[in-house]
Amino acid sequence: MEQNKTGKPALPAGRYFKYAIGEIILVVIGILIALSINNWNESRTQNVVKQELIASLIEDFEYNKDALKVSRNYADSLFTNMNTFQELIQSGTPLVSVDSLRQLAHSHFRGAIYDPNLTAYEEAKSTGNFSLLNNKTLSELFTVFIRNFENYEDLNDEGRYSYFNGSSWELRKTINLSLISADQSTIDSPLTQTLSYQDYKTMVSTSLAKAALQNSSTLYSNIIRVYGNMDNATTKILELLYEMKEE
Structure with a gap:
């Protein structure tokens, strides 16, 4: 203290x-x-977020698989009718009634229906959450599914074009289509003219009729092929998603 040193x-x-x-x-x-x-x-x-996305994708693609099964069965039945119709026409003998042929021919002018639920997939792509899955194989399978669905939409557009602008439209300009095709609800309606088997065969053997019927048959053959591709992709997508869910 004498030296004034009071600090630490x-x-x-x-x-x-x-x-x-x-x-x-x-x-x-x-x-x-x-x-x-x-x-x-x-x-x-x-x-x-990843687990929620996986659950949503599973829900959507389980729905897609069930809806695809219904659409594929419907397309198969139409295509079978088309082939049966061609076999009966080419047989040369009246094996069935004209009304039965008209019902079978109606399959050529029916539209395909498939509307998958892609809500979870599209939201994940737009938000960037799809990268959370971090699975190259899964990404490739989604690409396969989407590409085939786009092909299906193109085929459906082609069918609509044919009916309203293409070969079916040209046929409809020359003849009342109800003479060639009729569904079950209208088959009992009286025709404006009586058709024998030979009359009917002559009518569906014209160049326009053959083009319209063949185009429809080819279209459905391609749709069924695309349905098969989507079904295979969907099955594999669900397998991977269930595996990821259990991780």
């Missing part, structure tokens, strides 16, 4: 440096812990 004694330079290093280490450790917790939370959140 100064720390040696070496000890001060050690304290500074210790504090820096504590700060770094704190930052690393905070980053680790943040990464864990982010990973946990992403995993929740």
